[in-house]
Amino acid sequence: MQPRHFISLLDLSSAELHTLIQRAIQLKAHRDPNYQPFKGKVLAMIFEKSSTRTRISFEAGMAQFGGSALFLSPRDTQLGRGEPLEDSAKVISSMVDCIMLRTNNHETVTTFAKYSRVPVINGLTDLLHPCQLLADMQTYFELRGDIAGKTVTWIGDGNNMCHSYINAARQFDFKLNIACPIDYRPQQGIVDAAGHRVAFFNTPEQAAQQADLVVTDVWASMGQEEEQKKREFVFKDFQVNSKTMAAAKADALFMHCLPAHRGEEVTAEVIDGPQSVIFPEAENRLHAQKALLEFLICR
Structure with missing residues (x-):
């Protein structure tokens, strides 16, 4: 059987994603130490980028389900010495039960x-960054219940998180309002595939009008540190602050994948x-990924 x-x-159907979210909620509410479906199972974790939440949540999730996780970095493996990805994938996958990669280039995955x-x-x-979206949706x-038909506002860089929110709008059927500098918009092909679910606005306040959820991310992601000063200038009018939240619904939630820079993309x-x-959003990385691992490994 071919692995999923x-x-x-978009690799899962909308129904599968909803089932996975409900399973994550269930696992969070009722942790059974005797339930260890991953006994004898091994997850290989390949990190080209540093991590807090991704590493801890996957490693803890495997341990709680009775399995184990291997931390692999390019410095410690032949990946860092130019071994072809095809060869590495064949070798590593012959020895473990699942592979997770946190890497620079999407093509690597x-x-x-x-x-x-x-x-x-x-x-x-x-x-x-689809795993973060599982936690956000959970x-x-x-x-607040089902997000279908709700309005989500994304403010800031049209980056990997923004792309994943666009895909989430398709899969969970919500409207996504985006406010970002025109030169930092998300990829047009990803936007076009979402159709009418995505709309662009000139200011955070316009995008946040009657929003149920407001989300942002750092202005300069990992690998963009040399652009920090430039981005601080370009994004200075795309901060989430009290004015932004006042435009959203009174019970709107605010999310951020972390780490955050208080005083830049969002005020303290x-x-x-x-x-x-x-912080519930960050914790849910553990529960959502346990549900994901269970779905993929225990098929």
Whole structure:
């Protein structure tokens, strides 16, 4: 049987994603230490980028389900010495039960998936961050119910998180308002595929009008540090602040994938305020990914 991969939210059907979210909520509410479906199972975790939440959540999730996880970096493997990705994928997948990659180039993950005999998970690439969206959707479902028909506002860079929110709008059937500098908009092909669900606005306040959820990310992601000063100037009018949240619904939630730069993309007043759910959102990486691993490995 061919393995199922999770490179994008589009790799699962809408029904499968909804089932996965409900399973994550169930696993969070009722942890059974005797339930260990991954006993004897191994997850290989390949990191080209540093991580806090991704590494801890996958490693803890495997341990809680009775399995184990291997941390692999290019410095410690032949990947860092130029071994072809195809060869690495074939070798690694012959020894483990699942592979998760947090890497720079999206093609690295798609190549691994093509040559792997086990499920491959995208832990983050320059194009997409689907595991974070599982946690975000779980958080919204827990606190507000189904997100279908709701309005979500994305403010800031049209980056991998923005791309994944566009895909989520398709899969979970919500409207996505985006406010970002015109030269930093998300990829047009990803936008076009979402059709009428995506709309662009000139200011955060316009995009946040009657929103149910407001989301942002850092202005300069990992690998863009040399652009920090330039981006601070370009994005200075695309900050989530009290004015932004005042335009949204009174019970709107605020999310951020973390780490955050208070005073840049979001003010401390918002991220540390009553509408912010960033820490339940971060914790839900564990539960959503346990549900994902269960779905992929225990088929």
